[in-house]
Amino acid sequence: MQKLEELVQFDRLENRLLRSGIAPRHVRGLMSELRNHFDDAVRSEVAKGLDPASAERAAWQRLGSEDSVVQSALAQPQLRALAARFPKLIFGGGPFLLWIGAIFLTVAAIVGSFDILRALDIVTPGAHPEPPWLYGPAIAVIFFYSRILPVAIGAAMLIAAVRQRLSLRWPMAGAVLISLFAGSTDITIKFSTHVGEPGELSIGNSLITVLAPITEALGIFKPEMFLRGIGLGLVNIAIVFAAYWLWQRYARLKAI
Template structure:
C-alpha cells in the first residue's frame, strides 16, 4: 500500500469510520491507483512519474477523506456509542458468563458429575477470572484497531476486573443435617486478586502505546 493511503487509512480510523469500510475504501483506491499507474506507463511515463501523476488524478488527501467523512452511515457503532460498546457489552457478557456457570453447576448436580461439583466450581471460577481478562483485552484491542480513545476500554477493564474479583462461585455439598447449595454472590474484592486481574487486563495497553510511539 502506498504511504499516501496509509496516512489516509489512519485519518479515517481516527475519524470513527468503520475499519471494514476503511479497508474496502483504501483497497479500491489502491486498485484504482495501480490501474492509473499502469495506464500512464503504457503511454510512456516512467514508473515514478506515473505513480505521482496517478496520485494527483485521484485527488488530494483532504479530497479523498471527504466522501467518507460526509456520510454518517460510514461511522462505526463504537465511535457513536463508545460507552455502550467498550463498557456495556463487556459487563453484560460477564454477567451472562456468571449465570451460565451457575446454571451449568446446577445442571451437573443432577448428573453423575455431582460428586465432582466442588472441582467443577473451582474450574468455573478460574474460567470466570480468565474470561474477565479476555473481555478486557477484546475491548482494548477493538479500540486500538479503531484508533479510538482508550478511556472507555480502560474503565471497562477496571470494572470487569472488580466484578470478577468480587464474584464468588461456591458449592456446599450436603451433609447429614445440612442441605447442599450452589451460590453466586458478590463480596468485597480482595486487594491482591483485584490488582492482579487489573494488571493482566490492562496489558494490551503496552501494544497500543508502543504502536503510537513508533508512529
C-alpha cells in the same frame, strides 16, 4: 515494492479513516482496493507515455484528495463502527454487561440442563450426592468467570480501541470496572455430600461491604472480604494491562 512516499500517504489515509470512526474491517477493505486502484492507475498512465514519477503523481490526482475519500466514507453510515458511535456504552459499560450476561447465561444453561435431565428421569432431585468428578469442572468454571473471561474482555476492549484509533479513556474505565468487579465477585458451588442434602450455587460481591454502616447494621460487614476483593481486582487489572502491553509490543514488532 511500495515506495516510502506511497506507503506514508496510504498510511495517513488509513489513520484518518479509522479516526473518523470507520469500522476497521471496512478500512482494511477500502485500503486494499485503493492500493490496487492506484497500481492500475499508474500502469494506465505509464501506458499513455508518462514516466514512472509523473505517472504516480497523475495516479494520486485521479484517486482524489484524502478529504474527498474520507468525506465519501463518512457519508455512508453503514461503514461507521458501533464503537465509534457509542464509545461510552461499548467500552465503558460493555465489558461489564458482557461478563454479567455470560454468567447469567451459564447459570441458566446449568439450571436448564438439570430441568431437562429431571424431566427425562435421568436425575432425581435429592436421590444421590453429586459425583466427585464434578468438582474439577466446577472449579474450572469459577476460575474462568473470575479470572480468564474478565481479563480477556478487558484486554480485547483496549486492543479494539487502539485498532480503531480511539481515545483509551473509556476502554480503560471499562477494563478497570470489570477487573475490580470480577475480582471481588465470589462464585461458590456447594455440592451435596449425602442423599437428601441440596446443592447450592451462590454469587456474591464483597465490594458491597464498602457500604459499611448498612452492612454493619445487617451484620454482614467483612473488611477482610472487601480487601480480598480489592486485591483480586487489582490482580485482574494488572493482568489486563500486561496483556495489552504484550499485544502492543507484538504489534510494534510486526510493523517493523
